[in-house]
Amino acid sequence: MSAEPKLLANAIRALSMDAVEAANSGHPGMPMGMADVATVLFTEYLKYDPADPKWHDRDRFVLSAGHGSMLIYALLHLTGYERPTMEDIRNFRKLGSPCAGHPENFLLDGVEATTGPLGQGFAMAVGMAVAERHLNAVFGDDLVDHHTWVIAGDGCLMEGINHEAVGLAGHLKLGRLNVLWDDNRITIDGATDLSTSEDILARYAASGWHTVACEGHDYDSIRKALAEAKADPRPSLVACRTIIGYGAPNKQGTSATHGAALGKDEVAAARLQLVWDSEPFDLPQPIIDAWREAGRRSQKVHEDWRVRLAAHPERVEFVRRMEGRLPEGLSLRDHVAGLIANPQKVASRKASELALGAINDLLPETIGGSADLTGSNNTKTKAQKPLTADDYSGRYIYYGIREFGMAAAMNGMALHGGVIPYGGTFLVFADYCRPAIRLSALQEVRAVYVMTHDSIGLGEDGPTHQPVEHVMSLRMIPNLDVFRPADAVETAECWELALKRKNGPSLLALSRQNLPQLRDNAGENLSAKGAYRLRAAKAARKVILMATGSEVETAVAVADALEGQGIGADVVSMPCWTLFDAQDAAYRADILPDAQPEEILRVSIEAGTTLGWERYTMVSGLRIGLDRFGASAPAEDLFERFGFTAEAIVPQILEKLNNR
């Protein structure tokens, strides 16, 4: 290298100070503290090629301590990525700049994951490391042979999800995962000893991790630790003893550097301390050159890999999977045809298992799993072998009782590419995964959540296990498609839509209890419309019944009863609201005509929160739902108790019709 590493690191420090100062907002402390470690990583260890940021066999780097975003922006710029430009960095935290407050995977190549919500970057890295070992097992060392590196802070390690991520990584012996912990002993509230007394290395060792410590501002110490971490067959935690805000003479080592601009005077003092003469956003050419040289370090390795890829017999399949393209013409129509020929009265969780039987055959890239509810979530198909430390080629992960860790790992797998993750738990525990589901949506990844036991229909386990507000509240997460299919056919259709959705996650809410098959002819994927007329009124239409999932059966019974009294009633199944809202006005008006409530009464039936249904029923309509917690009893008793029967609903409709 043609420049001292300390000088290279100071370029990171200077850019970080300057950008935060210009924005008058941001977090200089972490980038300044971890600049030396990051410099060693990016100039000596990390395998990457700024000219081809999506190189499939690159090392993955995750800045789990995402508030220190200027660290990655500086590194990407310095090593020669096309973006961010210096102009982008000047506009740090301003509208339109890809240098957002926290790193966003959809704004910059080289940002492998959106981070900021603490603990999740680390946990996503675990998923990336799983995907790497799995693809290595499938395609071999010639194509897949890389490491996953993480920079994490005390916050990431203190969050609960860290325990899940550490446990999973240790159990699966993910030796290519190396975490560099910014051990600066400072959190926002002050010294870490305000809130924790943990021996962190001992905790990691207890889960089968290799641990090593280094002085985070001593290059030989850092190199030695990184070499040891890389060589060890266990996942590694490297405790990098650093000083937060290193270089700012009056503020370093204190929480004052964490989340605010240093101020003009302190920046000037830091420039003196670091012997850094350049103007803000101006870098000495030798430093730029040295960094660019470091950015070209892996070009030869990359070229060799390209050659191997070109000659590889599985090249086409490998690239297809890594690019996230489904096999040509992928469809579940044969499976659906089988259902039409041989209708299934099964729970939709079972219908999901049936669909997965077909899917896992057609799609070698799926990796399923469950947070210790395999037999309840019906997520494992017969042909799936477990993915274990002894056999990474397996396609089913026993995630353990780690819902949040599972969801974050799924995000990591999807971000890595080459696999399509799905995972299950009870719908009520979507709350445990919710922060990761939100990141699936924000990061636009294809992850499929299989959430079973989706209402009071789960019965005896009672209110702690009965979703009430969950389906509706999940519908509110932007870019998440929530599916609640009504029968085996819709379940297959929804699965097909979830798989074909490349730029966002899907969540399937599935019943514990058996549901009759309501669909009796094949053809178009009707669930793709989000909502469709399952049954048209026979008598003159006075009522439109809308329902989802298990309550579509109830809606049909209500319609039958109404028709028996000469009142025409459509039954509209609405498996996915977002897809319905995306249809053109003509389609929507056909399903929900713009009639006065006096003409057509709109009724919703869903065993959950009614708030939100006004969008479709209008305020004047009738909403049959559940706006309280459930209770412990057999499912049939609960549906009766809470009024989800035709006997209870029909009189309410009649009263409403008569009171006009």
Add this chain to the structure above:
Amino acid sequence: MSAEPKLLANAIRALSMDAVEAANSGHPGMPMGMADVATVLFTEYLKYDPADPKWHDRDRFVLSAGHGSMLIYALLHLTGYERPTMEDIRNFRKLGSPCAGHPENFLLDGVEATTGPLGQGFAMAVGMAVAERHLNAVFGDDLVDHHTWVIAGDGCLMEGINHEAVGLAGHLKLGRLNVLWDDNRITIDGATDLSTSEDILARYAASGWHTVACEGHDYDSIRKALAEAKADPRPSLVACRTIIGYGAPNKQGTSATHGAALGKDEVAAARLQLVWDSEPFDLPQPIIDAWREAGRRSQKVHEDWRVRLAAHPERVEFVRRMEGRLPEGLSLRDHVAGLIANPQKVASRKASELALGAINDLLPETIGGSADLTGSNNTKTKAQKPLTADDYSGRYIYYGIREFGMAAAMNGMALHGGVIPYGGTFLVFADYCRPAIRLSALQEVRAVYVMTHDSIGLGEDGPTHQPVEHVMSLRMIPNLDVFRPADAVETAECWELALKRKNGPSLLALSRQNLPQLRDNAGENLSAKGAYRLRAAKAARKVILMATGSEVETAVAVADALEGQGIGADVVSMPCWTLFDAQDAAYRADILPDAQPEEILRVSIEAGTTLGWERYTMVSGLRIGLDRFGASAPAEDLFERFGFTAEAIVPQILEKLNNR
């Protein structure tokens, strides 16, 4: 004791088998496995009095592995609690029985916490142990001197929240917390080694816990371990090596006993194995007598305590706090009068700090805290000392970066009684706490969530930190009052309502950015109505603008602009939807008259999800909101970008008015 403990334990086993068999649903494995340990605990260690289940100085017992609910039902019945009766147990998991699938604190005395969502019982117990030490520090050993005992399974220990709970308990040196871990090496999916390789005792030791192991079916071994745990000044984890489903000869030791009835034949075989001749639900009188005797074990201790209480100079205050009664006439009216006299243009998070200044003076039972965002959440008032291992009398907890653990600890504190917990984080991280917020609501506890940075108004930190769907999705949790106050006066009003709400949690969504004080006269707590007319139309009313929080200011600007064009517009501030929905029809109709949309256009302005607002705007109204993720930029730029300005809103209203 007049009967062998093994016989007493077998009574638990028999009742558990029989009840699950009768329900044909439930979890026999855990109660049968932990029956011996529980027998030692309830006959030799636990301090309780079935004749007075709410005795303030009783030990607290939490069945964190709540699926094993028959364990606690059997124990409560056997030791002589009034409920559950044998009839209740016969009706286990049936509608109306207090013996619900999972234990519910609101159904049975002796059930200290609702458990089932794994990991949370343990974490609530940490909060109970905090409350105990705090009240001990305040009132002394004579009144408060008890232990907290937990039975937890592998699931509770594997969940992420366990890391947070363990870290907090170790840091605060909660030596009176003793956790009995049902170390049966089985989870639902099979052996624990399917998903974990952790050395659990080493992990606990790393956080400052005392650990000890025992043979869970050997009474001397259990006694020795419990004695050691009770004596040790650190929190203790007792690893109880057990056989799940102990006594069922063909199924014990396997996951088959976890969550399903054993079946008639296996129950018969178990009766033989256990040498248990009685019919289902029939108990030999000597066993009953021995259990009842054990239940009277602490009567003398209880009587001595009563004598001490009667003589104690702080008796009245102690009982007031333990019964959760606020001081007579508690009100923030002086604080509000001060605001009226001297209006504050401050962020509502700052307004909350101002209110807390008054509250913490008036209410000695508040214990505040933050998940490492003290300066941002404005949760600490000047007079608050930290609650630490060295000084439990403090009233502020540095929870560390443990949002979920904080929320669960708050639940535990509130359940313990004698304190009113409040705690802060960013609103977006309500997702991290959500499973505990749901349990606050289900358990009907007074916990107050102080959630700041409540919209894109937080600015530069970007979409990972900007709540969009959060306010609306929290509104859907039954029994949670969500408050989003518009100014300093409303903030004080909402705080007062939260404190006066005895049977449920409240959540305050507060701004990062400054807000003008819109309220200018004191008097009635208008927020108590949930929504109220802040400004009445001057010109003929054509528009009703509804808004919450920071957008009320925008609504006022919109109203001004409309009035300038001769269009009358009410401004309705809606700090709490649930309270508004609870008003009588006349009040609601006064605020939102039942007019045709042609007559009065209803408009909502809230910087979050629009879905849900149809309830008040009607479908025909106009909803100004945000149905996508935010972005990183200064707050003013974001409000402009996303259309939250009068300039952007007024034309939409005019268009809507003109298109009639």
